[in-house]
Amino acid sequence: MSFVLPQTIDGIDTRFAPDHPIAALTAFYRAFNQRDLDAMARNWADDETVSMSNPLGGIRRGWPAIRAVYERILSGTAHVQVVFHDYTLHQADDYFLVVGRERGMLEHGNARLELAIRTTRFYGRVDGAWRQFHHHGSFDDPALLEAYRDILS
Secondary structure, three states: OOOOOOOEEOOOOOOOOOOOHHHHHHHHHHHHHOOOHHHHHHHEOOOOOOEEEEOOOEEEEOHHHHHHHHHHHHOOOOEEEEEEEEEEEEEOOOEEEEEEEEEEEEEEOOEEEEEEEEEEEEEEEEOOEEEEEEEEEEEOOHHHHHHHHHHHO
């Protein structure tokens, strides 16, 4: 690829053209970090085959089930912010895959967790636009995962 990838994707960088994969990732992280479920819905494909494997929600299929997990994370009193980093981008004409890590913070009352999550996201083109079809996230640290689940449950 002839472009330089940003070291982190946090939802702020808007220098990439809308048809660039990084623009789709930026839109996802903007929606997540701003707790915008409508923007999140626009990032995902509206297809019953979309899937998410997440430590909080398990395996979910279809946007309505995935949305319910995001609502649980984003609509509660806990505040979660993440950035995507240490990643590789694998692209073909009509799909791309990113494999990397998320780091961030979960704050709830006096609780504060530094998050470290392995993350994979798969996007495909739908009517000329990138849409997310799959996300997988997992924690390396079982104690961190337990604390994360306790706060968001």
